[in-house]
Amino acid sequence: MLKKLLLKTKSKKKNEAASSSLLTLDRLHETLEMLEKKERFLQKKSSAEVEKAKDYTKAKNKNAAIQCLKKKKLYETQIEQLSNFQLRVHDQIIMLENAKATTDTVDALRSGSSAVKAIQQSLSIDDxxxxxxxxNERTEDMxxxxxxxxxPFGASAEFDEDELEAELEELEEEELDLPEPPRGTPVMEPSPSATTSSRPPAVASDFAELTRLQAEMAL
Structure with a gap:
């Protein structure tokens, strides 16, 4: 309970500090804008006195011209003071902005660290x-x-694998039972004209097929 109260108090102070720095920055920017406007006004006044001094000089009114130059000097002194004020305000703005950026960075890093810690606490080796x-179970199920x-299912599932194997063995035995031609003796295929003239068409066809098989087995 005490820890939560301390954290709440700390968070409140942090928010108040952030709000205060923003207000201070706004006030500094407003002050800087006011000083710049005043400086521009004095520069116009100084330029006007210079023009008056020129006019008095042309009119041979030396005393009036000197008075205008004195006023110009006073304006220039004020302008120099305003420039120094602006430098001081600029310096404060930069320092405050840097401090705010540093605070924001630290807060972001602290938030990231807390998030990682929370994730680590929510996980365990057992999980x-x-x-x-x-x-792995889902992979095995798939x-x-x-x-x-x-x-296979349906008609393809009704095929007897043993029966198919036996049929294949019979086909292989029939190929092995075919007579082999003498080794070294070239197999002469009869010409179509001779086969046609000496044998009936069915016998000629069977003989040609047998001769082709013998030639293939002799290779």
Whole structure:
């Protein structure tokens, strides 16, 4: 309870300080603007006295011209003072803005550190292990689903794999039972004209197929 009260008090003071610095900055900027306006006004007055002095000089009125130059000097002195005031105000503005920027940076870093700390406190090794275990379970479930989808069903699921294997073995045995041509003896394919003339069409076709198979097995 005491800790919360201290934090609340500290936060209140921080807000008051931030609000006070903003008000001070506004006041300094207003003061600087006022000094700049006054300086411009005095510069106009000084320029006007110079023009008067020129006119009096042309009129051979030496005393009046000197009085105008004296006023010009007074205005210049005031302008110099105003310039110094502006430098002081500028200096205060820069210092206050830098202090505010530093405070804002520290507050941002403190907030980031608190956020990271809160995240770390909300996590634990058990939580991470549970998440990884759950992810592995989901992966295994997805694998089982994919395998189930790949399993044949309907008419394709009714095929007997053993029966298909036996049929394939019979085909392989039939190819092995075919007579082999003598090694080194080239297989001569009969010309179409001779085959057609000496054998019936069906016998000629069977003989040609047998000869082709013998040639392929001799390779």
């Amino acid at each position: 991470i292990e549970n998440v990884i275990e759950e992810a 694998k089982q689903i994919q395998e189930a989808l790949a399993t």
